[in-house]
Amino acid sequence: MLLRLRVSLPDRPGVLGQVARAFGVMGADILQVTVLERQAGRAVDDFTVSWSGVFEPDELRERIGVVPGTRVEAVWPTREAPGTSPDYDLLGHVAGEPDRAVVTLVDAVPDLVSADWAVAVDSGNGKVVHGSWQAPEEVPVSELTPLRPATVTEGSLHLACVPMDDTHLVVARSQGPAFHRAELDKIARLVGIVAVLARSGVSRTV
Structure with missing residues (x-):
């Protein structure tokens, strides 16, 4: 293991x-x-x-x-196998299918930071837009849309929340420690690059 x-x-x-x-x-x-x-x-x-x-x-x-x-x-x-460069794979998939950027990011990011699951939350109404297959049906937190990248702990559940255009990416870890600021920075950088690729890719197809 x-x-x-x-x-x-x-x-x-x-x-x-x-x-x-x-x-x-x-x-x-x-x-x-x-x-x-x-x-x-x-x-x-x-x-x-x-x-x-x-x-x-x-x-x-x-x-x-x-x-x-x-x-x-x-x-x-962890499912994050060293040497496999899954972050580059993620960016490649987003560049190839920019209209699925949020879904691709949510599905991939838990394995990139040794987390359990992730969801995209609508910044306006707080509803879940898409969740990875491990995500619970009801996300057990009340505030998931900070104005800037942040970490939150709800009981034994550790969360990293990063804004992305009209949604927020929320990554959860129930096993292991709270997200370190270096991990939060990694997630925020990925979100920023994915957002740029998605916007530029969609604009070329319109």
């Missing part, structure tokens, strides 16, 4: 190597490391690992956490 681990660790030489060795001892193969932030002498990294499932994910969390100064903030399953 593929797992994502968010790890806070001291930002000094050698610590990342210790964490990598701890993964290796547990039989976890590191496929990708994404640096989310570096400040005040600490770093927050997302590790994508291939995991045999011999141990429970919580045991993986405990074993990695024994590295001095290291804290595993979250462990959750």
